Amino acid sequence: xxxxxxxxxxxxxxxxxxxxxxxxxxxxxxxxxxxxxxxxxxxxxxxxxxxxxxxxxxxxxxxxxxxxxxxxxxxxxxxxxxxxxxxxxxxxxxxxxxxxxxxxxxxxxxxxxxxxxxxxxxxxxxxxxxxxxxxxxxxxxxxxxxxxxxxxxxxxxxxxxxxxxxxxxxxxx
Amino acid sequence: xxxxxxxxxxxxxxxxxxxxxxxxxxxxxxxxxxxxxxxxxxxxxxxxxxxxxxxxxxxxxxxxxxxxxxxxxxxxxxxxxxxxxxxxxxxxxxxxxxxxxxxxxxxxxxxxxxxxxxxxxxxxxxxxxxxxxxxxxxxxxxxxxxxxxxxxxxxxxxxxxxxxxxxxxxxxxxxxxxxxxxxxxxxxxxxxxxxxxxxxxxxxxxxxxxxxxxxxxxxxxxxxxxxxxxxxxxxxxxxxxxxxxxxxxxxxxxxxxxxxxxxxxxxxxxxxxx
Numbered sequence: 001x002x003x004x005x006x007x008x009x010x011x012x013x014x015x016x017x018x019x020x021x022x023x024x025x026x027x028x029x030x031x032x033x034x035x036x037x038x039x040x041x042x043x044x045x046x047x048x049x050x051x052x053x054x055x056x057x058x059x060x061x062x063x064x065x066x067x068x069x070x071x072x073x074x075x076x077x078x079x080x081x082x083x084x085x086x087x088x089x090x091x092x093x094x095x096x097x098x099x100x101x102x103x104x105x106x107x108x109x110x111x112x113x114x115x116x117x118x119x120x121x122x123x124x125x126x127x128x129x130x131x132x133x134x135x136x137x138x139x140x141x142x143x144x145x146x147x148x149x150x151x152x153x154x155x156x157x158x159x160x161x162x163x164x165x166x167x168x169x170x171x172x173x
Numbered sequence: 174x175x176x177x178x179x180x181x182x183x184x185x186x187x188x189x190x191x192x193x194x195x196x197x198x199x200x201x202x203x204x205x206x207x208x209x210x211x212x213x214x215x216x217x218x219x220x221x222x223x224x225x226x227x228x229x230x231x232x233x234x235x236x237x238x239x240x241x242x243x244x245x246x247x248x249x250x251x252x253x254x255x256x257x258x259x260x261x262x263x264x265x266x267x268x269x270x271x272x273x274x275x276x277x278x279x280x281x282x283x284x285x286x287x288x289x290x291x292x293x294x295x296x297x298x299x300x301x302x303x304x305x306x307x308x309x310x311x312x313x314x315x316x317x318x319x320x321x322x323x324x325x326x327x328x329x330x331x332x333x334x335x336x337x338x339x340x341x342x343x344x345x346x347x348x349x350x351x352x353x354x355x356x357x358x359x360x361x362x363x364x365x366x367x368x369x370x371x372x373x374x375x376x377x378x379x380x381x382x383x384x385x386x387x388x389x390x391x392x393x394x395x396x397x398x399x400x401x402x403x404x405x406x407x408x409x410x411x412x413x414x415x416x417x418x419x420x421x422x423x424x425x426x427x428x429x430x431x432x433x434x435x436x437x438x439x440x441x442x443x444x445x446x447x
Binding site: 013016018019021023024028030031032034052057063064065066067068069070071072073075076079080083112115116119129130131133139 | 187188189193194195196197199200208209210216296297299300301305306308334335336342343350370371374
């Protein structure tokens with residue numbers, strides 16, 4: 001359990017570092033990918049409901065803190081998006097390109113569109129189509145491509161953690 | 174089994190309600206609940222400083238070669254221009270310029286004498302695609318307060334929106350949540366400068382409520398009005414790029430090019446009240 005918590009904290013810190021610093025350099029047309037959404041989808045595809053929801057919540061909260069605005073919106077959205085994915089993940093061929101691509105694409109569309117609707121509540125929705133075409137859609141595409149090289153290494157890390165847990169359980173038994 | 178299912182739903186609803194409450198409470202920039210951001214910001218400071226340092230070194234290394242070429246070309250142009258100007262420039266012009274600069278400097282000092290200047294480095298920029306907020310390496314321990322104005326030698330950058338122990342968040346003037354009471358330097362008409370999501374990517378913002386009789390043209394300067402109690406009067410914001418008539422409305426708006434280049438901003442000055 002200790003390993004799991006340390007790994008989770010490390011993953012949150014690495015994600016924060018990548019999102020805040022590294023991704024600034026890979027912006028295309030002033031749009032950068034959202035590593036927190038990508039990693040939430042990966043974990044939701046690999047793990048159970050509780051772990052995925054908890055990780056989604058922490059990733060979202062970290063994103064909220066880093067943005068320096070209202071706390072809780074990304075936390076809520078990533079928490080909510082991780083639950084349905086983790087509920088169906090056992091029925092999916094997780095390593096298939098189409099599964100990874102479509103889940104990330106749809107999750108990004110859902111999270112970012114809802115985020116836009118929330119932050120623009122009582123303001124102005126007249127530029128929704130513009131924002132959708134210029135920001136949300138490119139980000140969804142960007143995230144969907146980004147998940148492809150990231151899924152296998154992260155899944156390997158979780159396999160190692162599972163093996164460590166199993167070995168420790170055997171020893172203690 | 175039924176109990177576990179019920180518990181799961183209770184946990185789910187509880188978390189959702191908690192997050193909604195957190196969002197409602199933290200919406201106020203001065204809310205004490207924002208203290209939880211220290212959990213991330215304090216451990217992140219050394220990492221962000223290291224990244225910012227490496228980034229600066231790499232950028233300056235590559236820009237050195239570009240600069241040499243550009244400087245050579247510029248030098249040639251300047252030499253030519255200088256010889257032309259030498260004939261035109263009169264001593265009186267020089268004296269007038271000097272006089273104006275000295276008067277401006279004196280005004281600047283007097284205008285901001287109620288503030289202390291705190292230099293700060295930008296250690297992280299906004300992580301998403303929605304806002305234009307950045308993190309500086311000064312926090313409550315340096316006496317920074319919420320709404321402290323942030324400037325550079327060129328003009329207005331924004332204001333401090335949240336403070337942690339060692340860092341602060343600065344909302345720039347091109348952020349969609351930013352509004353600044355301003356005036357047109359030439360005509361002295363009052364306007365409101367605010368961020369716009371569409372213009373943000375170009376590093377621009379807009380000026381609203383320009384009266385129909387206002388004499389405003391591209392190239393005109395816009396400065397803070399001093400109203401609203403956050404920004405002192407007379408800080409340069411930017412120049413008008415384009416004036417657009419609001420369809421079916423009385424007033425017009427203008428697109429503003431800030432004097433500060435937000436893409437290349439590395440350090441700022443925070444005005445701290447004495």
